[in-house]
Amino acid sequence: MKIRILNVALACLLLTTCLLLPVFSLAQEGKLKLPEFRSLADKATESVNISLSPWLLNMAAAFIDDKDEDSVATKRLLAGIKSIEIRSYQFAADNAYSAADIDGVRSQLTGPGWSRLMQVHHREKSEDVDMYVLIENNVSKGFALISSQPREFTIINIVGSIAVDDLPKLQGHLHLPKMADVRTNLLM
Numbered sequence: 001m002k003i004r005i006l007n008v009a010l011a012c013l014l015l016t017t018c019l020l021l022p023v024f025s026l027a028q029e030g031k032l033k034l035p036e037f038r039s040l041a042d043k044a045t046e047s048v049n050i051s052l053s054p055w056l057l058n059m060a061a062a063f064i065d066d067k068d069e070d071s072v073a074t075k076r077l078l079a080g081i082k083s084i085e086i087r088s089y090q091f092a093a094d095n096a097y098s099a100a101d102i103d104g105v106r107s108q109l110t111g112p113g114w115s116r117l118m119q120v121h122h123r124e125k126s127e128d129v130d131m132y133v134l135i136e137n138n139v140s141k142g143f144a145l146i147s148s149q150p151r152e153f154t155i156i157n158i159v160g161s162i163a164v165d166d167l168p169k170l171q172g173h174l175h176l177p178k179m180a181d182v183r184t185n186l187l188m
Contacts, residue, residue: 030134030142030159032108034085035101041089043096048088048154057081081160094150102148105155106130109144126150 041047052060061078064071089097109116109132118131127149134142143158 029082030157031083032085032105032142032144032155032157034087034105034155034157037087037089037101040097040101043091044089045092046088046090048086050084050086052084054082057084077162081158081162083157083159085157086154088152088154090152092151096151097153099148102146102153102155105144106146109146113141114144 036049037047041049057078061075064075064078066072066075091097108114109130113134113136114132115135116130116132118129120129121127127147129147130145132144133140134144140161141159143156143162145154145156147154
């Protein structure tokens with residue numbers, strides 16, 4: 001009887017695994033599950049919550065002037081991006097947020113395909129910057145940046161095909177933090 005129950009349990013586990021495989025494959029598209037951080041937004045002195053869907057990105061690309069060479073390159077870059085999500089919060093006091101708030105997002109970046117491109121840690125200032133990319137079949141599918149300091153943190157998730165070298169092209173249009181500035185601030 002116990003062996004039969006065990007066989008039924010194993011069959012159910014196998015069936016459940018097969019049914020969940022499509023769900024796991026969706027996670028490999030580079031989209032992270034970013035919390036809304038509503039309770040943190042109430043405590044923050046400044047907060048940014050940006051979610052750009054494919055429709056909004058296409059609309060933004062439609063308004064980019066085709067006469068300028070840099071603008072044309074930015075428009076091509078936007079064509080490969082499916083979504084952009086940014087969460088950024090600044091607080092008046094240190095430790096207004098918990099490391100667990102960020103670690104829940106960071107844990108998603110340990111999955112298959114995600115690779116850390118850069119990690120900068122400044123122990124004395126309690127500042128960290130981690131940059132990740134999701135590569136599948138030699139094509140980038142996602143990008144993530146997590147920057148944390150005692151009074152602020154920023155999480156950026158870009159879904160779609162983008163080269164790290166192309167990020168500066170988005171800075172002017174989307175007001176993303178400059179990577180050189182982030183590294184310089186942490187290394188000082």
